[in-house]
Amino acid sequence: MYIVKASLRPILMMLGRVFLTGFFGFLFFILGLIAAIGPYAAWYVQLGWQFKDAQPSDLALSMQRVMGVIFAIIGLILMISSCSIGGSADSKWPEQFKEKLAAGEVQEITIGMITPVTLTLEETTAVIKMIQEAELRPFDPGDSYGANDTGSIVFKDKTSVELVIFGPTGGIELHPDTTQEKYMIMSEDLKNWFLHNHRNL
Template sequence: MLIIFLLIVIIFGIINIFSPQAGWYLTIGWKFKDAEPSDAALFVQRLSGIIGSIIAIIVLISTISSSIHESNWPAKFKERMQPALIAEMHTRDYSYSNDEIARIVELIKQSNITRNGPQDYSFGYNASLEIKFIDGSSETIYVMSGLEIQPWGVDVKYRFENSELSRLIIAKGSIE
């Protein structure tokens, strides 16, 4: 919906750039009978078309690039899931050994990751697993009714469909 709105803004901006008189009639001129715009009014129409189009193009590019980032996230996450790239993996009270990290990584790679809509985690979760990578970044997996992860800086959650992985995290990291 945002993309459609931005395309409409760009179209109106282009109309104002190349035909400021038509833009003036679309915005203000239709209210007056036999009105003619001044040179200053045409300049303002042309300037607003340029500024509006530039802003709309920037927001459009940003929106498209962030949606591409979100759609590629599960594949990138699975690529990063290598025991050699993980510095630490722990729940609230338990740090996993290297063998357990290798098993969890294997289960995550086998999991089917599906996209979930935005949700509110304020009602709580059963357990959480924090994964810290050697590059300093981290991800947190929350165990709720299923196994879910919210990537940093993204409003979308992903669901891991693997009950063994969920049981393994809950066994070591249950909130009591």
Template sequence: MTGIIGVVVLIIGIITAIWPYFAWYVRLGWKFKDAEPSDLALNAGRISGIVLVIVGFILIVSSCSTGSGADSKWAEQFKEKLNAGQVKEISIGMINPEILSEEEKNTVIQMIKDAELRPFDAGDAFGSNNAGKITFIDETSLDIVIFGPSGGIELHPKFTETEFEIMSEELKNWFHTNYSD
């Protein structure tokens, strides 16, 4: 989405920088009969167009840099935190969350470590059988969604645009047995 906005801003910037009279007319000139822009208005429009070109270019480049590379980097960092034993607790439940015992927590962590984390976009899909939270020692956390839009167990990080499905039938069965309504 950022890339599309960047392209639109870039096009508007190019038009404004190359044809400042046209941009002035589209923005203001049509409102007044026999009006002409001042040299200052045309120069300000040209400078605004150059700024828009730069902003559009930045948006396009930034949209390219937040692709699957960023997703796989997040997944690697998450697994590193699991391997380093940084999980403080895992809670399951939306209203009165239940904190997993140390044994249950270690079982779930091991199953997540052994599984592939597949990025996906839940879009506007909502709903789940249950939900919870994984909290780390540094007090950061992420949501875990049980049987959500993907049909499996999902991780919903707060600082990425992508969600991750934990590709583990063993983990699905464990949650189905222990935390399914």
């Protein structure tokens, strides 16, 4: 039950973001189009109704037309960006993460909440290899918390990714700060490695 929920929630969240971006883009585009084509109507809705027998100046109408074009362009950009579902930062993160692993950019891997222990070079190499070979499956932890232990994968550029060991999914997880999604490392070998090499788990 949890696996189904975990796999569907990121998709629903992404669709919600896409819908909102597309909706506001469409709204901006229509309002901008109205102002660009009919600047008098836009001026009247904004200001003219407040005054009796008022008439806009040529400059006011020109400004309405310019603002309309700008709004229409912004709306168009929002609508186009909402169509780029597969181009989000979340969807590219696993690939970029694995590229950093393959490039040898890992400085160290630490395990432990209170007194972190740094893995040896041999252990680090083994863990990296298992992560590279595994699928990184996105999930949304929702309101679920807790873990047997946590760690950190630290890169040479001083960035890091939190490693959650036997967290809400019951497996090994990656919790990056730069994405809304978290990732399950789909590797039984990695789970067994942590069980055998870290007795406190």
